[in-house]
Amino acid sequence: MVHQHFSLAPNLTVLDNIMTGTEKLWSFKSETVTARTKLLGIVQRFGLDVDPDARLGDLSVGEQQRVEILKALYNDARILILDEPTAVLTNIEAERLFRTLKEMARQGLSLIFISHKLDEVMAAADRIVVLRGGKVAAERLVGQTSKADLAELMVGHRVTRPVRDQAAPGAVVFEVTGVTVRQGGVDRLKDVSFHLCAGETLGIIGVSGNGQTTLAHLVSGLAKPSDGGMLLFGEPVANLSVRGLIESGVGRIPEDRNKEGAIGEMSIWENTILERVWSPAFSKYGLVNRKAGMAFAERIIADFDVRGGKPASRTRLLSGGNMQKLILGRNLSDRPRILIAAQPTRGLDEGAVAAVHARILEARRQGTAVLLISEDLDEVIGLADRIQAIVNGRLSPAIAAETADPRRLGLMMAGEWRQTEGAVNAS
Amino acid sequence: MTALFDTLASAGLWAATLRIATPLIFGTLGAVLCERSGVLNLGIEGIMTFGAMVGWLTVFNGGDLWAGMLAAALAGAAFGLLHALLTVTLGLSQHVTGLGITLFASSLSYFLFRLNVPLASSPPTIEPFQPLSIPFLSDLPFFGQAVFTQTAPTYLAILMAVFMTYVIFRTPLGLAIRMTGENPHAAEAQGINPVGIRYGTIMVGSALMGTGGAFLTLSAFNSFFPTMVQGRGWICIALVVFASWRPGRALLGALLFAFFDAFQLRLQAALGGIIPYQIFLMIPYFLSIAALAVMARRARVPQALMQPYRRGER
Numbered sequence: 001m002v003h004q005h006f007s008l009a010p011n012l013t014v015l016d017n018i019m020t021g022t023e024k025l026w027s028f029k030s031e032t033v034t035a036r037t038k039l040l041g042i043v044q045r046f047g048l049d050v051d052p053d054a055r056l057g058d059l060s061v062g063e064q065q066r067v068e069i070l071k072a073l074y075n076d077a078r079i080l081i082l083d084e085p086t087a088v089l090t091n092i093e094a095e096r097l098f099r100t101l102k103e104m105a106r107q108g109l110s111l112i113f114i115s116h117k118l119d120e121v122m123a124a125a126d127r128i129v130v131l132r133g134g135k136v137a138a139e140r141l142v143g144q145t146s147k148a149d150l151a152e153l154m155v156g157h158r159v160t161r162p163v164r165d166q167a168a169p170g171a172v173v174f175e176v177t178g179v180t181v182r183q184g185g186v187d188r189l190k191d192v193s194f195h196l197c198a199g200e201t202l203g204i205i206g207v208s209g210n211g212q213t214t215l216a217h218l219v220s221g222l223a224k225p226s227d228g229g230m231l232l233f234g235e236p237v238a239n240l241s242v243r244g245l246i247e248s249g250v251g252r253i254p255e256d257r258n259k260e261g262a263i264g265e266m267s268i269w270e271n272t273i274l275e276r277v278w279s280p281a282f283s284k285y286g287l288v289n290r291k292a293g294m295a296f297a298e299r300i301i302a303d304f305d306v307r308g309g310k311p312a313s314r315t316r317l318l319s320g321g322n323m324q325k326l327i328l329g330r331n332l333s334d335r336p337r338i339l340i341a342a343q344p345t346r347g348l349d350e351g352a353v354a355a356v357h358a359r360i361l362e363a364r365r366q367g368t369a370v371l372l373i374s375e376d377l378d379e380v381i382g383l384a385d386r387i388q389a390i391v392n393g394r395l396s397p398a399i400a401a402e403t404a405d406p407r408r409l410g411l412m413m414a415g416e417w418r419q420t421e422g423a424v425n426a427s
Numbered sequence: 428m429t430a431l432f433d434t435l436a437s438a439g440l441w442a443a444t445l446r447i448a449t450p451l452i453f454g455t456l457g458a459v460l461c462e463r464s465g466v467l468n469l470g471i472e473g474i475m476t477f478g479a480m481v482g483w484l485t486v487f488n489g490g491d492l493w494a495g496m497l498a499a500a501l502a503g504a505a506f507g508l509l510h511a512l513l514t515v516t517l518g519l520s521q522h523v524t525g526l527g528i529t530l531f532a533s534s535l536s537y538f539l540f541r542l543n544v545p546l547a548s549s550p551p552t553i554e555p556f557q558p559l560s561i562p563f564l565s566d567l568p569f570f571g572q573a574v575f576t577q578t579a580p581t582y583l584a585i586l587m588a589v590f591m592t593y594v595i596f597r598t599p600l601g602l603a604i605r606m607t608g609e610n611p612h613a614a615e616a617q618g619i620n621p622v623g624i625r626y627g628t629i630m631v632g633s634a635l636m637g638t639g640g641a642f643l644t645l646s647a648f649n650s651f652f653p654t655m656v657q658g659r660g661w662i663c664i665a666l667v668v669f670a671s672w673r674p675g676r677a678l679l680g681a682l683l684f685a686f687f688d689a690f691q692l693r694l695q696a697a698l699g700g701i702i703p704y705q706i707f708l709m710i711p712y713f714l715s716i717a718a719l720a721v722m723a724r725r726a727r728v729p730q731a732l733m734q735p736y737r738r739g740e741r
Contacts (some may be wrong), residue, residue: 007616009609011727012602020606021617023599030599071617 001081002068010057015039017056018071042073046103061209062093069100080104081112086120090207091377091410098124116154116349118147119378130154155350162358164401165365167385170198172234173369174219174338179228181214188214190393191228196338196369201360202398203384204373206413211393212373213255216342219371220252221245233337246275251331255342255373257320261327264316268306269297271315272330300329305355321352328359339363342373357383377406391415434693438572443692445577446647448685450475452584453639454663455670455677456591457503460632462667463595464625465608465731466514469525472660473532474506474633475640476653480536482641483651484543486553496580496641503637506532507630515625518735529660537653556580556646578646580638587635591674604628608729611736621736636660662715669719671726683718687711 008017019035039052048066056064065085072080082101086094101111101124113124121128122142130137130153138153152158174196181189189211196202206212217223221240230237232248254260262271273282273293282289282296297311304325309318318326324344331339341360345353360383364370373390374380380387387404389396389412396417399408411417434440454471461468468474478499485495506528513524544551556578559565565575595601603624606614611621639659644651662684670676691707699707 001616007610007613009606009613009730011609011730012605016602016605017613019599020602020614021619025600025603025619027599030597030602 003083008056013053014067015052018074061088079110083114088208090413118150151350161354167200169200172197175231177229179225181223182226192395198369199367201364201370201384203380203387204390205380206390210390219340249337251336251339253341253344257323262315267312268309268315269293269311272297304329321348338369340371389413438569440689441573443689444686447688448681449581449584450639450642451681453635455666455681457632457635458663458667459677460628463608464604464628467521467733470510470528471636473529474503474636475656475660476536477532478503478637478640479644480540480651483644495645499637499641500634504630504634507633511626511629521733550650552649555649580642588674588678668723687714
């Protein structure tokens with residue numbers, strides 16, 4: 001079993017990680033030489049090259065995943081279960097993984113590949129089983145089905161993602177020039193420049209862990225720039241405060257809705273007003289106006305089709321999609337001038353994705369400047385007007401969405417945007 | 428300045444260093460073992476006190492000195508079992524549980540001591556461990572005096588550090604312990620029982636702490652009094668970080684601290700008339716903090732330290 005989140009110890013070596021639990025606990029010596037030989041044999045057989053003595057934490061995510069697969073193979077697994085294995089990979093790394101999987105299948109292993117990305121399932125599998133609500137909804141051979149067919153089976157009814165219309169960009173509302181963010185001695189963002197225009201969406205793509213979180217934090221006022229300049233609505237700002245940003249109309253959809261987006265143990269109405277509890281609309285003389293909060297929550301629940309909860313029920317009980325709609329509602333009901341959407345559809349089903357996309361497009365149509373940070377290429381191509389890639393804390397130049405295709409974006413995400421730069425100037 | 432040099436060159440200083448280091452070595456090794464599997468054991472101060480009491484009482488009631496050490500180890504393991512029950516099985520806060528055990532064990536020590544030994548103006552004594560006389564080695568000039576005049580438990584402590592280094596880094600059990608401290612979920616997925624590993628390390632680690640306490644009453648002194656551990660347990664907790672969770676460096680750290688301590692005692696004697704003695708008492712602690720600040724910045728903490736392990740949660 002290879003989980004989406006790895007079961008590895010970053011402070012131990014690759015060999016240690018793989019050997020754990022494979023020997024009798026009470027023997028007085030570890031047979032490291034034998035283990036190394038066996039491991040290198042498997043590495044050769046499937047082309048999964050990794051250095052056995054590297055410290056695991058020093059490896060890239062793609063390599064760590066190879067260690068997970070090696071661990072299973074080292075234990076002589078005949079059936080390998082991969083849970084969302086591509087979530088952390090670039091599409092180039094993913095293609096490499098698919099080749100390895102095909103090779104394993106050819107050598108007689110059985111593979112179960114769990115994913116919600118239709119392209120990948122079509123690319124990796126021979127036979128597809130669709131699960132819906134804990135039941136098998138259908139079983140299809142790859143040659144006899146299509147993406148649209150699978151999407152419909154997954155959701156239970158026909159879904160179409162909303163289509164982006166022509167943008168009408170207005171004035172520049174937020175501009176960042178040469179900003180570096182240093183945290184704990186590490187440059188999380190390096191010399192980053194971008195701008196947001198009213199009524200336009202800027203998409204930031206990149207493999208997980210390349211500085212997306214810091215970028216979202218920078219624009220939300222949670223991370224302070226160590227260097228560089230920022231202009232908010234044309235005014236230079238050195239430090240953004242979270243509260244100041246919210247008051248000047250910046251809405252945020254945080255990357256992790258359970259950790260930063262909402263407080264699960266608090267009620268829905270409390271969560272909806274949490275961001276602006278100080279505003280006179282929700283509190284007076286230092287006391288929270290519960291009635292106004294309840295009314296606001298009612299309105300969001302109705303307008304944004306949040307299902308499964310009343311204003312007084314605990315937020316934790318909402319499904320991921322409904323919690324995301326709640327967070328969207330909290331931010332969009334006041335027509336923000338800027339919306340930061342970090343991984344807005346991560347882990348949502350196809351129906352909820354369509355709803356969230358429709359809301360983001362709607363906000364943009366009404367003149368909100370949207371910063372969309374996502375790892376999902378289809379999402380960025382579908383929603384963004386301009387696209388930049390983030391690699392190791394640096395941002396590529398922007399390209400127009402019309403000129404983007406998965407191959408070109410893949411190259412940008414791998415940091416090879418210099419090859420595509422000519423095309424940018426031409427377009 | 429000559430006085431300073433004379434002090435450094437005296438065999439007595441180095442012999443005292445080893446003697447002072449012994450309980451710290453036992454305690455730090457015990458704490459390293461617990462923390463390697465991901466459990467902080469702040470019960471150490473109380474467990475050492477209890478070990479000191481049980482060891483002394485065993486010998487006072489006619490037991491052998493080694494029986495006293497064994498009794499202290501078993502008593503330590505018993506408190507380890509309690510700590511494991513509360514922190515591993517029930518998943519309670521390791522800080523609060525550890526401090527609770529320290530308070531409980533310290534008070535219980537004094538209570539049991541008073542039940543057995545009536546109040547007297549001068550505390551009763553036992554016949555402690557005698558320095559081992561090793562043929563040839565003990566007769567060496569300087570070294571014989573400095574290193575080879577210790578009691579048996581001191582050598583045991585040093586051997587224990589070597590043995591633990593081997594177990595932690597060279598055996599499947601050691602790997603299982605390290606994996607449990609880094610990522611118990613990964614350990615479980617590989618067929619290791621993280622709960623069993625944690626129970627084992629906490630009990631054995633606490634046994635070592637108890638032994639360290641017993642050294643105080645059975646070798647360093649010959650009587651028991653309730654405040655005798657004097658914060659040595661807390662020093663051990665700091666030494667674990669100083670040692671980056673490595674038994675070999677734990678030995679070094681304990682010796683270094685003991686050296687500062689032995690040295691300040693001699694400085695006190697030499698300069699006590701000029702500078703208040705409290706300044707000297709501060710020296711080892713001050714230098715420990717300085718050394719900790721330098722060493723601990725690079726330390727790699729076991730990733731699952733202080734995280735209770737619950738099956739099925741991530």
